[in-house]
Amino acid sequence: MSAILQCKSDAPELLPRLMEAAVLVGCLAAFLLFWKRTACSKEATPAAAAPAKKQPKRIKNRVDNHVDEGKRKVTLLFGSQTGTAERFAKTLAEEANARYKKAVFKVVDLDDYAIENHEYEEKLKKETLALFFLATCGDGEPTDNAARFCRWFYELAKEKNVCLDNLQYAVFALGSTQYKQYNKIGIDVDRILDEQGAKRVLPLGLGNDDQCIEDDFVAWKDLVWLELDKLLCDEGDVVG
Numbered sequence: 001m002s003a004i005l006q007c008k009s010d011a012p013e014l015l016p017r018l019m020e021a022a023v024l025v026g027c028l029a030a031f032l033l034f035w036k037r038t039a040c041s042k043e044a045t046p047a048a049a050a051p052a053k054k055q056p057k058r059i060k061n062r063v064d065n066h067v068d069e070g071k072r073k074v075t076l077l078f079g080s081q082t083g084t085a086e087r088f089a090k091t092l093a094e095e096a097n098a099r100y101k102k103a104v105f106k107v108v109d110l111d112d113y114a115i116e117n118h119e120y121e122e123k124l125k126k127e128t129l130a131l132f133f134l135a136t137c138g139d140g141e142p143t144d145n146a147a148r149f150c151r152w153f154y155e156l157a158k159e160k161n162v163c164l165d166n167l168q169y170a171v172f173a174l175g176s177t178q179y180k181q182y183n184k185i186g187i188d189v190d191r192i193l194d195e196q197g198a199k200r201v202l203p204l205g206l207g208n209d210d211q212c213i214e215d216d217f218v219a220w221k222d223l224v225w226l227e228l229d230k231l232l233c234d235e236g237d238v239v240g
Contacts, residue, residue: 072103072232078133079110079146079185084209085133085174088217092131092224099225103232111145117152127167129201129231131224134189135174140181150185157192168231169193170202172220176209183207201227 076093080086086109093105114120124130135143142150171193173186183206190204205220207213 070102072129073127074103074105074228075127075130076105076107076133077110077113077130078107079135079143079149080133081135081137081143081145084213085135085143085172088172088174088207089131089133092221096228100228100232103228109145110149113149117148120149120152121156124164124167129168132169132171132186132189133174134171134186136179136181136183136185139179140184142185146185150189153189153192156196164193164196164198167193167198168201169198170200170205170224170227172205172207172217174207174209174213178210201231 074096076089078085078089080089086107089107093107096103096105114123134146137143141147171186171190173183173190175181175183175186186204186206190200194200202220202223205216205223207216207220
């Protein structure tokens, strides 16, 4: 009897606990039901297609605008140690670009003309008219920026039928009679180009720094204008 009375006396305390437990169970059940429905809806919904990767725009090879406009390209290649050969090349190019409407004269450092040695031959074969400004240093040595070109070029001299038939060229050499090998680099390049089938359009220019190399260049440049007037007459009118 006392046990029954004890249970009845404890009932008011157990009831709140039971209600709390019921609420917790209900909340847990509701959460599980919500999670299940959400998971099912995700599984039932097809995954959104991944956005298509944008195709990179094709970049056209950069072509010289002057070529697009039908202008004839004339390349001026220089090997310079103190800057005189480079200055002569740029001076002539500036004056020539103002003189000829339908030709473009581009000055190029020989060391930048080709990254790999074999490219020298490939590029020279594509040239139609090139002017070389080549200084000789010390005892018949090339300038630093022409050394790699000259090593390749002397090897070229040992070969036959390189097919530079499409190339017209002229060379202005810079040196000094104080040295035994006077203008050796320019003389050698002029000779080898001729041996490999290229067409010399002007006599070799010899600039002597022991006297007045500026006068030597001006005299040679006068011959350049006479020849270019003939070579470029079909490419456009001469200005001035």
